[in-house]
Amino acid sequence: MGSPIKNVAVVGGSGNLGRAVVSELVDAGFTVTVLTREGSTATFPAGVVSKAVDYSSVESLTPALEGQDALVSTIATVAVAGQQPLVDAAVAAGVRRIIPSEFGINTRFLGKEPIGTILQGKVKTLNYIHEKSKQNPSFTWTGISTGLFFDWGLEHGSIGLDKATKTATIYDSGNEPYQASNLPHIGKAIAALLKRPEVTTNRYITIASFNPTQNQVLEIAEKITGEKWTINQLSTSEQQQIGVEKLSKGDYSAFSNLLRKRVYGDGAGLAVQGPDNALDLLGLEEDDLEGSLRAWLTK
Known part of the structure; x- marks a missing residue:
């Protein structure tokens, strides 16, 4: 990967997950730019730059991504299918690492399940990124499965x-047992993998706050x-x-x-077993389940 990743662009930065990701990236010392839709009134932490773009236009997105080392997409599942211009613009702008909007369940193992129909946008986007990365080895990706938020x-x-x-x-x-992650935990994992990009190059990783x-x-x-x-x-x-x-x-x-x-479902078998949990790889620890529940119940 060469030089460290410093400048990170985030798409969907005003959403539930996006806010947590922006906050953790800022805390970790990255320079963060959030891409927003024209006319968006969302506000972001001090020091975060926001740039209005047209998500359907590679011509609008490319200049906004110039100088960015990495791109994190946290857009909602319904909008995921529209990520192709974003990918093309990232390649054109020389972005080195893309983290597409996977998050949630692992889309690489959907088989013939009906839920796969709804997640086709994610599947196709990652397949497309995969192709682009084969054509252009300096463009790399990491997919992250987090389980339930x-x-x-x-x-x-x-x-x-x-x-x-x-x-x-x-x-x-x-x-x-099921795989589950708190939003700040997901943000911390993204920051950690961008600090150590070489261990997560072109890999699909699985994380969990707890199971x-x-x-x-x-x-x-x-x-x-x-x-x-x-x-x-x-x-x-x-x-x-x-x-x-x-x-x-x-x-x-x-x-x-x-x-x-x-x-x-009984027998689902989707909990993240020891070695599958990429937290070690990223130098992170699991969250405290009781603490997470207490924070919510006493709110």
Whole structure:
């Protein structure tokens, strides 16, 4: 890779994950530029430059990426398919490392699962980056799978706990460990891999703040609140059916139903086992599960 990576451009910097990434990159000493849409009123930490671009235009994106060593895309799944101009502009501007908007579940192992239909934008984008990198070896990439966004999911209900009513939704037995990461943890991992780009060149890595089971999370919540919670038991095969039906009508909210089947289903086997967790590679440690739950429950 030669000289160290210093200048980093972030796409989607005002989103939930994007904000955490920008903040961690700034803390780690990188010079950060956020690309925004024309007319965006988003604000960023001191020292962060924002540049308005037209995401569909390579001509608009290329000058905005001039002088950037790396590009991190944190755009939402629905917009992911539109990343091709971004990739072309990154190559044209001489960006050395791209981290596409993977995050979430590992898209390299989707098989024939219905959730794959929704994630095609991610799959195709990474395949396209792969091709570009073969044609131009100085253009490199790193894909990152993070599992569920844990802190964000607590706030938005996708971890299945409702603190107002002390109700937990448990899918299947609740004993399947799943991969989960807090947003700041993902930001720290990105900063760490950009500091040591050579160990993650053209690699798909997997990280996790922790790999809990639904029952463990519930047990800790009950311990912190000192109360028994009400349990609402659901089946992931039912969730899968609901998702498939929604998908057949073009309703992409099917994603959350299909995701539950994929991560919580008994036997899913998606928890990150010791050597697969790239935290060692990046010099990072796991987060504290109880601390993460306490921060949310006492908020």
